[in-house]
Amino acid sequence: MSEQSYRVPFTDAATANLGYDRSQLQAGIVHIGPSHFARSHLLKMVHDLLPDDPRWGVKAISLRNHGIKKALEPQDYIFPLIERAEGVDKTNLVGSLIDVTVAMEDPQEAVDVLADPDIKLVTMTVTEAGYYYDKTTGNLDFSNEDIKKCLSNMDEPSTVVGLLVASLEKRMKTGAPPLTIMSCDNMDANGSVLRNVVLAYADKKDSRGLGKYIRDNITFPTTMVDRITPSTPEEFQNVADETVFNWPVVTTPMPEYALVIENNFAADMPDLVSVGATIVDDVTPYKNMKVRLLNGAHMALGCVGRVAGYDTVIDAINDPKIEKFVAGFIEEAKNTLVPLDTIDYDLYADDVLNRLKNPKITDRLWRLVRNGTEAKLDKRLLGSLSDSIANKTGHDHIAFATAAWMHHLAGVDNNGQDFDIQDPYAIDSGLQQLARAMGEDPSAIIGASNKFPAALQGNDVFKDAVQKHYKNIKRHGVLQAASLLNGLQGVPSPHAGPDSPDVING
Numbered sequence: 019m020s021e022q023s024y025r026v027p028f029t030d031a032a033t034a035n036l037g038y039d040r041s042q043l044q045a046g047i048v049h050i051g052p053s054h055f056a057r058s059h060l061l062k063m064v065h066d067l068l069p070d071d072p073r074w075g076v077k078a079i080s081l082r083n084h085g086i087k088k089a090l091e092p093q094d095y096i097f098p099l100i101e102r103a104e105g106v107d108k109t110n111l112v113g114s115l116i117d118v119t120v121a122m123e124d125p126q127e128a129v130d131v132l133a134d135p136d137i138k139l140v141t142m143t144v145t146e147a148g149y150y151y152d153k154t155t156g157n158l159d160f161s162n163e164d165i166k167k168c169l170s171n172m173d174e175p176s177t178v179v180g181l182l183v184a185s186l187e188k189r190m191k192t193g194a195p196p197l198t199i200m201s202c203d204n205m206d207a208n209g210s211v212l213r214n215v216v217l218a219y220a221d222k223k224d225s226r227g228l229g230k231y232i233r234d235n236i237t238f239p240t241t242m243v244d245r246i247t248p249s250t251p252e253e254f255q256n257v258a259d260e261t262v263f264n265w266p267v268v269t270t271p272m273p274e275y276a277l278v279i280e281n282n283f284a285a286d287m288p289d290l291v292s293v294g295a296t297i298v299d300d301v302t303p304y305k306n307m308k309v310r311l312l313n314g315a316h317m318a319l320g321c322v323g324r325v326a327g328y329d330t331v332i333d334a335i336n337d338p339k340i341e342k343f344v345a346g347f348i349e350e351a352k353n354t355l356v357p358l359d360t361i362d363y364d365l366y367a368d369d370v371l372n373r374l375k376n377p378k379i380t381d382r383l384w385r386l387v388r389n390g391t392e393a394k395l396d397k398r399l400l401g402s403l404s405d406s407i408a409n410k411t412g413h414d415h416i417a418f419a420t421a422a423w424m425h426h427l428a429g430v431d432n433n434g435q436d437f438d439i440q441d442p443y444a445i446d447s448g449l450q451q452l453a454r455a456m457g458e459d460p461s462a463i464i465g466a467s468n469k470f471p472a473a474l475q476g477n478d479v480f481k482d483a484v485q486k487h488y489k490n491i492k493r494h495g496v497l498q499a500a501s502l503l504n505g506l507q508g509v510p511s512p513h514a515g516p517d518s519p520d521v522i523n524g
């Protein structure tokens with residue numbers, strides 16, 4: 019296949035070869051947040067079912083970003099999806115998106131789109147920050163300035179939560195049918211979190227009937243979502259060419275468990291199972307698997323790879339020391355999962371490693387670790403670390419990843435090059451400064467980060483393991499330390515003189 023095969027000529031959107039007639043599509047879904055991920059994931063799945071059922075065209079709402087509307091409107095919202103892997107190089111046009119409304123430009127239109135009685139499913143990818151919930155209680159954070167502002171001008175909602183509540187109020191008043199609102203954001207219990215924040219906002223807005231209406235008519239299934247979708251590399255951005263479909267999304271082939279949905283629907287649903295989704299009573303084990311294996315491996319690889327001086331996932335994983343480390347990490351993380359007849363963890367673990375080794379996808383390490391301290395450390399590393407120590411199933415690779423995160427915070431790689439850690443929490447809270455000033459003992463960062471549960475902090479096995487790997491990375495560099503961990507070679511690095519013996523066992 020030629021290198022330029024992704025350039026699908028733009029003739030007339032109406033005649034594009036989609037497998038269905040777009041003029042026959044009805045709008046049955048509203049998606050809030052038409053990101054790259056949404057385009058590669060939900061919009062592609064819906065596209066695949068449209069030939070059999072044209073009732074599920076998707077209208078999107080972007081809260082404030084008009085980029086996507088401006089870009090896609092001239093091509094009638096059709097966009098190319100490029101799937102790449104060894105032996106796979108496929109471009110398909112996706113036609114499920116039929117309109118985009120920018121809520122900040124026209125809040126009333128956004129409310130009307132969501133309140134349309136023909137809409138039976140609302141889906142959303144707005145990132146965890148868009149939920150405004152307090153992570154310790156799961157409740158809406160009323161002290162947040164955005165929420166305060168939104169509550170003070172209810173007619174023009176400026177947050178997704180406010181927008182949903184305003185449209186549910188309209189649905190209640192107009193007698194619209196029940197609705198399913200499905201979060202597709204990569205966070206724990208996304209459905210329950212969404213339900214909590216929507217109800218809290220609704221109860222504040224109207225203490226009379228709205229809360230009861232929502233409780234009786236709207237469901238919020240929890241989901242697990244998965245598809246690695248980096249931002250589109252430059253060589254695929256043919257945005258200056260008006261003769262082809264622009265704004266492609268580049269991604270890996272659809273994984274086995276791309277979308278797992280809790281069986282909790284208020285209304286008629288598109289047949290997502292026919293296009294690869296799984297419906298279950300409890301999403302939790304799938305979520306744990308995905309977060310600990312895939313997102314955990316991403317975090318581990320991101321920290322180790324950046325400290326080693328790599329920029330891309332593929333360059334880092336092609337280093338045999340790093341590949342061996344990541345495989346060991348996945349194995350340990352997998353051993354923390356509760357065995358179940360219904361899920362083949364081995365299969366998923368192999369698939370994660372294969373996806374990381376996909377030579378045709380350019381994913382950057384910074385993407386995997388950005389906002390790591392605030393948003394990723396606890397669920398992706400510390401959960402597995404606690405369980406692996408408690409269950410004695412092997413924890414050294416996870417402890418090594420945690421030590422690598424500490425080194426990563428300093429923003430200086432083993433070649434002495436500075437890099438931007440893209441971790442505002444670590445910078446604002448002084449953790450980066452601390453990491454830069456730290457000697458061979460990482461205790462200070464454990465105490466100061468506010469992220470390590472007391473049970474871990476008081477655990478000697480944890481402290482010994484993290485200290486050992488932290489020292490090894492400091493003395494020998496992350497690659498040599500990974501070799502020591504992998505047992506590949508016990509040769510001390512040139513930096514290790516008689517006063518700095520290898521710290522292999524503590």
Ligand code: CS2
Nearest residue numbers: 243244245246313316385386
């Ligand atoms: C990545 C995810 O940025 C990150 O933290 O680990 O975006 C990852 O690519 C997706 O969760 C894959 O489903």
